[in-house]
Amino acid sequence: MGQIVLGVGDYGASNTPGDDVKTFALGSCVSVIFLDPKTRTVGMAHVALPDSSINKAKAGEKPGYFADTAIPALLAQMTKFGCDKRGKGMVVKLCGGANVMDTNDTFQIGKRNALAIKKILWSFGMGAVAEDLGKNYSRTVSISVSAGQITLSSPGKPNWQL
Amino acid sequence: MVKQISQEELQEIVKSVPMLSPSASQLLQVTSRADHDLVDVINLVRNDAKLTARVLKIVNSAAFGLINNITSIDRAISYLGERIIVGIAVGDSAGKLFEKELSGYESAGGDLWKHDLRTAIAAREVVTQSGVDVSPELAFTAGLLHDIGKSLISDYLQGSVADAVEMITTDEDLDYLDAEEKLVGFDHTRAGYELAKAWQLPDELAEVILHHHEPANASEEYRTLVYAVHLGDNIAMMGGFGTGSDSMRYKLDQQYTDYIKIGPKTLATIMLNVDIEFEKLEGSINGPGEKN
Numbered sequence: 001m002g003q004i005v006l007g008v009g010d011y012g013a014s015n016t017p018g019d020d021v022k023t024f025a026l027g028s029c030v031s032v033i034f035l036d037p038k039t040r041t042v043g044m045a046h047v048a049l050p051d052s053s054i055n056k057a058k059a060g061e062k063p064g065y066f067a068d069t070a071i072p073a074l075l076a077q078m079t080k081f082g083c084d085k086r087g088k089g090m091v092v093k094l095c096g097g098a099n100v101m102d103t104n105d106t107f108q109i110g111k112r113n114a115l116a117i118k119k120i121l122w123s124f125g126m127g128a129v130a131e132d133l134g135k136n137y138s139r140t141v142s143i144s145v146s147a148g149q150i151t152l153s154s155p156g157k158p159n160w161q162l
Numbered sequence: 163m164v165k166q167i168s169q170e171e172l173q174e175i176v177k178s179v180p181m182l183s184p185s186a187s188q189l190l191q192v193t194s195r196a197d198h199d200l201v202d203v204i205n206l207v208r209n210d211a212k213l214t215a216r217v218l219k220i221v222n223s224a225a226f227g228l229i230n231n232i233t234s235i236d237r238a239i240s241y242l243g244e245r246i247i248v249g250i251a252v253g254d255s256a257g258k259l260f261e262k263e264l265s266g267y268e269s270a271g272g273d274l275w276k277h278d279l280r281t282a283i284a285a286r287e288v289v290t291q292s293g294v295d296v297s298p299e300l301a302f303t304a305g306l307l308h309d310i311g312k313s314l315i316s317d318y319l320q321g322s323v324a325d326a327v328e329m330i331t332t333d334e335d336l337d338y339l340d341a342e343e344k345l346v347g348f349d350h351t352r353a354g355y356e357l358a359k360a361w362q363l364p365d366e367l368a369e370v371i372l373h374h375h376e377p378a379n380a381s382e383e384y385r386t387l388v389y390a391v392h393l394g395d396n397i398a399m400m401g402g403f404g405t406g407s408d409s410m411r412y413k414l415d416q417q418y419t420d421y422i423k424i425g426p427k428t429l430a431t432i433m434l435n436v437d438i439e440f441e442k443l444e445g446s447i448n449g450p451g452e453k454n
Contacts, residue, residue: 008401027402048401098410156407157324
């Protein structure tokens, strides 16, 4: 039984029963989760920013960092586990993307991340069936590969499922 | 149920905190003066054998990937830059405060130091990217110290996290600062300010500590600096480096646009630079974690 911990800009997948795929303290970052029922594979990317055009070198080195490079990278990773390369049959869920209390648009990076991710998913013919996005608290996410179950936690709140 | 801290108790808490080392204290004084020179920093470090050894060890650590070892303290300081020197001195001197587990915020040991380091880097980035007339090095130092009050009140907030979160979820006008004040009588900015006075920190640093959540209340003279740290603090939390239960649960002062101009794209660049710089610094000047 292993734990695959993904840091900012990381992505990864597992089909080993008993594994947990986990990421800590999502602030404005968004966790993109792919669940493939056919191969029982769980994948996740920890996306920090919407658009890789600000730093192509970073995108090359850490594609999971930007929404536009993270989705293709995660899909490619999933195909190593026998998943469809266009993501057919996969269940997509999103969480994170919190925003600080702000009425000014500049600091709404969480919102921009979520929007960018949805746009790119759409271009692949995919869409999220469940999401827990926005608000103003950080989230830790843990996915059990055996059950495909997503558990979220945040200090001061009881854990919840997505 | 948590209990209120009286003014006398707060003074007792502050008194129980060890003083900064003389060199850390002098470095903070000297580097916050606008007319100081790197030579002043070099002279201070040179007089502290332990600090000199630490600086040399860090500059030659794997994180900086130098091919040839640096053996002269002058060169080491020029290479690292004064913000890293201040970071090392403060981290070594007040390591226990930064490294402490903040159980009152359900935050692990070391989280505060990481948050402070991220805030320091972000505040410096905000200053350089926006081009405001504030010393980037001073913004870094101020960022490092801004949340020091949390380690003073954390023990008293133990067991209060669910109540604090409930309080600010039911009343949207409240943020975590209000919750702290209602629960123990002081918020972390007030507690930090008392320590700043005891440590005789320069005024600009004390102002940052006191007003970093409400920069509009800072004196005009230091207000842009305080806004830079205010934004840096929020950027650190957005990047996933808060201190537990209070992360992202503060108001962003909307007046920042009157002092600091940054757009969405600049902010994205700042966030990315913070990640890159943090990765480089974390393993090296992480003073509290590793000693000697």
